[in-house]
Amino acid sequence: MKKINALLAATSCYFLFILVSAGADYVPGEILLKFKPAINTEIRSSATYEKAMERIGLRIAQLNARCKVPFPEIKKWDSRIDSIHLKFPPETDIMSIIKKYRSDPEVEYADPNYIRRVFATIPDDTKYPQQWGLTKIMADYAWDIEKGDTSIIVAVLDTGIDSDHPDLASKLISGYDFINDDSEPVDDNGHGTHVAGIIGAITNNGTGVAGVSWYCRIMPVKVMGADGSGSDAQLKDGILYASGNGAKILNMSLGSPDSLPWYVQAALDRAHDESNCILIAAAGNDGVSQENFPAAYSKCIAVGATDEFDGKAIFSNYGSWVDVCAPGTNIWSTMPNHWVKMNTEGYPQNYASLNGTSMATPFVSGVAALIFAHFGTVTPNTEVEYRIKRAVDDIGIYGLGSGRINAALAVGNYLTSVNSDTIxxxxxxxxxxxxxxxxxxxxxxxxxxxxxxxxxxxxxxxxxxxxxxxxxxxxxxxxxxxxxxxxxxxxxxxxxxxxxxxxxxxxxxxxxxx
Known part of the structure; x- marks a missing residue:
């Protein structure tokens, strides 16, 4: 098996994207399991959480006896999607256990706890004109129509956000750290703070950078650590937390080629279908047509990256599964004011420029925030998705979706009926x-x-x-x-x-x- 880590580094005139090294592409020893509906109903009928855990323990004991596998630690039960998080010793051959679980008549799903990573790279030249992307997507024209609203919450599922940054602090609301299991999602990598600034840095304040949405609120949800990676169980928890706490847009500048396990799909389905959320994810930085997830999942908007000349960014993944594209090269945004991992690669604090589909994705999230602000939070997410995908500039590039997003078109009050005289x-x-x-x-x-x-x-x-x-x-x-x-x-x-x-x-x- 392999584990892929994002290398956030740069050399003159070259991009360094993703390194592949030996290791596992899932958390050693961990499995997420779901029983068939009748058993889930029985468990959920328990009077207390403790009683539910007792029933789960009994069911797991019976299952493991049938499958002839050792009894694991029951790490967590998530009643929202009926997932049971099991933890075996790290050296356990969990794939053989999963194979046995999947063949059991009482089990609906069993999957590893896969690992996903951020999609960002360091630019080769930090002297490019700052924030060209806002002009390219016509954000300045969009702001004549809509600047955003504080009722709109964008969740940034990432490495955390610097809560003390002067260009972000007043925009942040409470979030959660699923890496360290606490309520302080501190950014110890830098990636999440950069993404957050593109979406909604404080604008028109005479300093720093501007965000796409002037007045949206940002929810930091830490699902990746200092090394820029996190497990699917943490991603699942982050999705459910964000959608269950008022976020309308979930920005996921992360992913991997591994297909989504059932428990992440269930969380995305719940967020999209029950909470009316917009799910936006990065296509990836390998420059290939291979699908990345969660971007390629049917209920997510997959975002590719373009350069300053409306060409495909050299690193951007592409294909029929990509929905739209957005600026993704030399993108200036916020960086933590404290020491983080990206600084060890010679990367500055406070403000900096990055490349990646990770940077393109928050442009789309910012536009989604403007659409919700302009047309109301009760607007069906499918209608917002439609506007994002159709309100684009056709740049004539195969594999980057319907086109490069255009914020002004997305929030414009266009005619809704055909007038023969104007055509x-x-x-x-x-x-x-x-x-x-x-x-x-x-x-x-x-x-x-x-x-x-x-x-x-x-x-x-x-x-x-x-x-x-x-x-x-x-x-x-x-x-x-x-x-x-x-x-x-x-x-x-x-x-x-x-x-x-x-x-x-x-x-x-x-x-x-x-």
Missing amino acids: VCWPNPLNLNIHSGIKIKNIPLTSRLSIRIYNIAGELVRNLDEKYYHLTPGYFYAEWDGRNDYNEKVSAGVYLAVISDGKRTAVKKIMLLK
Whole structure:
């Protein structure tokens, strides 16, 4: 087995990303188990926690007798998702025990306590213009519409946050440290403080850096230690803590290629489906198309990274599983004012610049906070997710989702019905010997949009799928290249573009020349 550790270091002109060394990719000796529903109901019917633990102990004893394995320490029972955290001696071959558990008729799930890591790298040049990312996502235009609200809580599931930083202190609310099991999530790495500043550093205060959301509150939830890693059991606890204590957005600038065990999926499902949370996670920094989790989980928004020129950041993971991208190179933000592990790599205190999908992810979380602030906390998370994914600038790069986020579009009060008078088709007539296609412009942002091309006989020629939609400030435009759904060139003549949002329909005539 292998354990992957994030190396936060830099050399001139080079990035050092992830080192692989010998070791385990899960916590030695630990298993998280879930019994079948009938047994879980029996356990939860106990009058007290102590009685529940007695029943669990009996069930585990019976299970281990059937499986012929030693009795473990019962570390924790989580009634919210019916998980039982077991601890065997570190040298125990837990994979063989898990195999036996999974074959038992009373067990629904059994998994190791996997380890996940932060996704950040040190920049090679700290003199890049500070905070170019805010301008790139049009945050300054968004702030004309919405600056955020103190009722919106963003949980940063990370290495902790420096509670004494002058650009963060007044924005923080109570959190928890699941690494040391206490209520003081102190950042001893630096990664979490940097992420928090991108989301919501105190803005317009004449010092330091600006955050995407001026007025949101930030909840520090420490699920990774000084070495930038933490276990899935700690991640699960952090997710449930954040979603159960009022957080609307969970920022997870962490992950690994290991698929999610059932107990992390259960925690994410509970946060998303029951607490209406937005789950946002980093795609990873290996520069490959391999999925990373939790980002690739269906209920998370997976975030890739772009550079200052709207190109793919060289380190960013990519693929069809990535939802959106955001600035992720040379990103200035807050750093702890006390000594942390990242300082041992020659990294400064107070403020610094970092690279990584870890840095791209909090831009998206900040935009989500602005959306909730503008449209209300009762807004369904699926609607917020839709706005994040559709309110983007198409930068034409495969594998980075629908595009690079645009904060101004995300919070804009766009028209929700189609107005035929404002929509134009250009160039019209369309001569494919001169032009590559026709643009159908000024289509307002709406959640149920269809654009279809018909011939004069009323036959459907082309259904312009969402991949043909592009955003300009305030509106979509769609492109048609004069081909049908089978990628064949159509004949010259008159065609009709029918644009509908489910309530109103606009019809525009297109003349195609040969």
